[in-house]
Amino acid sequence: MIRFTERKGLLKPGGTIIEGTSGNTGMGLALVATVRGYKMVFTITDKQSKEKVDLLKGFGAEVIVCPTAVEPDDPRSYYSVAKKLAREIPNSFYPNQYDNAMNPEAHYQTTGPEIWEDSEGKITHFVCGMGTGGTISGVGRFLKEKNPQIKVIGVDPIGSLYYEYVKTGKVGRAHTYVVEGIGEDIFPSTMHFDVLDDVVQVTDRECFLVARNLAKGEGIFTGGSGGGCVSAALELARTLPADGLVVAFLPDTGMRYLSKVYSDAWMRERGYLDSEVPLCAADVVSVKHRAGKVRELIIVRPYQTVFHALHTMQQQDISQLPVFEDTTIVGTIYEDQILNMALQGKDLRKLVIREVMSKPLPQVPRDAPVERITHLLSHESPAVFVVMGEGRYEILTKYDLMGTIAELVEQVR
Structure with missing residues (x-):
């Protein structure tokens, strides 16, 4: 996204990158900005982990925390605040990962080929969380060009808009969920629904518990969205023949969720771990x-x-x-x-x-x-x-x- 912007002359030396992020894109932009000498301002919702905020600040970014439980067009939302800052700060650029064609294109050019090569072309199913849609859209397009029989399955948390839209064609009402990095309360242009074969819904609880089980049982330390993805992939795998090859995409590390998913106290307070007092x-x-x-x-x-x-x-x-x-x-x-x-x-x-x-x-x-x-x-x-x-x-x-x-x-x- 940044290379494309630089070639277009939209971002000049010493400029400021402004973006609304739930973590990963912000981290990528922070790394690029540090190396290329850009200033950074990120907007992030108050449901994101403290580790993510501290990590971005560690790269020298200014981080503005915005409320989660507001409509996307509310002036307080992290989308609206990022757009406002981009209008007000001179020599700034707002990549807007939700409406930037280079988002899925990057995955089409890099992530998709990597999965195809590492699976030696034997992949039959690709399971991936749906946020901006960049990963699943780019990878899905590449894989289907290689083999149209490959099935692309999206993973969506209860509370997000995607599942109902894909299943019924109707736009429902989004409500708050806790898992970070997947699901949306808007429809980004970077989400290409035509690559999807199916969508699976997951709960916050199963996202977190499967992530914790992966760490304890497999030594794979991922976040809640990765847990949700593996939960969906396991259910799918049970229905497949022996030659089925499922690739589940885990987008981030559990290090960003030590105070949440990997905290027994946090999990128990919110009812995600079995209660010590058997009352409901x-x-x-x-x-x-x-x-x-x-x-x-x-x-x-x-x-x-x-x-x-x-x-x-x-x-x-x-x-x-x-x-x-x-x-x-x-x-x-x-x-x-x-x-x-x-x-x-x-x-x-x-x-x-x-x-x-x-x-x-x-x-x-x-x-x-x-x-x-x-x-x-x-x-x-x-x-x-x-x-x-x-x-x-x-x-x-x-x-x-x-x-x-x-x-x-x-x-x-």
Whole structure:
């Protein structure tokens, strides 16, 4: 990407490279910038590991951390911030890996031939994570030119847009996932869907657990996206004849995830490791029901007024309300928010909830371990939703957890 830019005269000596990255492309650009004497500014989301941020800073880059849970066109997103900086900083260049044809072209010219030669042309299936699409698009095109019978399988985390689009042709709604480096909430032009034969979905949990198992069992130290790729490849391999040859692409090293994937405490807090306390969300809900503390879920709609939300809170003696659009949780409105708006002199009867609501309360499945709920309540939210199935939700707070613990103590007595 940089060579092409230099040949076009778009990047001059002493210039600044600006890019939004989840890690690998930023590292590559940092290496090139250091050798060629360019300054660097990278935008990165707050879900990326501390190791990645520190690594980029180690090469002398300025790193700007942006929120993950915002829409791509939000001015705070790492896409938008990178574009803004590119407009404002003189003699700068924004490679934009999501819309740069040299991204898949690099893999077509290098990675694809390497895989073909190292497998002696015997490869039958290529399994690869889908992020910008550069790797899978470039490698997939090269391999299919060599042998059209080769199958190219993409790996996509639950929460990304790709899987639903490939399977149904519909553009769904992206939601937050934890694994880094794969999946997207946009459709980059560098993702060439025509090379795909299939897409497999993976969960955050299987990505992380398979990565850890690779380290312990095979001596392969990769990140969560590599774990997801191997998980998909193993499932595929079980269906193939003995002469099938699957190549799974592992894009980075576990050294970048020591504080996350390879930290037992981090994994346990988020429910990815088996719990030391055999309690899950459904157990806490059951205790709440037995205590007779369950009440009908009170909700508001995005089109209703803030005054309506305030009136509902006063009637029900609650301090926050979930905002539902049909059966989907789209936001939350808090008592403190409304108080601040009133003190600012805003007309609560004219303000619509959609314009002021905060992000939705976190959601966990009914089998989520209690450590996961405790972590969310301690660090992120005053309450969490438990997805019970069939469109039914329960809401849990610290008070509910304390009630469950109290019941356990009584049982021990």
